[in-house]
Amino acid sequence: MVTYVLAILIAIVVLYRFEKSRIPIQPLVQLLALAVIGRWLFMTIPNVQPTTAMIMLTALLVSLNGAAILALFVPILSGLLLGMGPFVFFQFLGWLLVVVLVHLFRPILLRSKTLFLLFGLLSGFLYGWTTNLAFIEVVGTDVVKLLLLSFPFDLAHGISNVVFLVMIRPLFERIFLRQLG
Structure with missing residues (x-):
């Protein structure tokens, strides 16, 4: 029960920080829709989905606040399609952990695509x-x-992250950075 209260408090902080930021909402709504649809499209393959890669790229190339918002809303909205449960809060916390670590190591990860893939x-x-x-x-x-x-499921998730990062990073940079730049 303590974890759920903690997750809700962290979610409130994420929402507050986002409200105070000047990040344009349209690209994030597009990313949110793509991430939710990506989870849905790959739901038959356990732990293979492009969502983590999208959230990582958002943290690396867009902003910490934008990626944290995706980490919060992707499990909630995809849960409406795939089913809700007590794990939704933990999915948020898992993606938020990834977001924070990408942000902390951002200078290194921007310089080395290999390290970024390894982090994926x-x-x-x-x-x-x-x-x-x-x-x-x-x-x-x-x-x-x-x-x-x-x-095996975590390994499949990690390998799919690498594959999706290789596939979508150039497209992500071209489309979304142009909108935000």
Whole structure:
């Protein structure tokens, strides 16, 4: 229960920071729609979806606040299509963790595409481990067992992040940076 309250408080801070920023809303709404549709299109392949890559690119090339808003609203809106559950808050926290880390290491990740791709692979695990907390909190399962069982799914997520980052980064830079620039 404490985690849910914490997630709600963090969400309020994210919304407040976004309201105070001067980020144009239209590109973020477009990214939000693409991320939700991307999750829906790939829902039959476990843990393969372009959403994490889009959120990472937003954090790298657009803004921390914009990426945090995507991290907040993607699980809520895609949950309307795919189903809601106690894991939605943890998805938000998982993507927010990735956003904050991309932002912290932004200077390094902007210089090295290889490191950015490696971080995309790692992000599949960071997101997975964070969402695993929902199972630990709700079901009360063994942490080590859960990490072992989730490894193939987290690996699939990480590999798909790398593939999607390679595929969409040039397009992302051309379209969305032009709108924001």
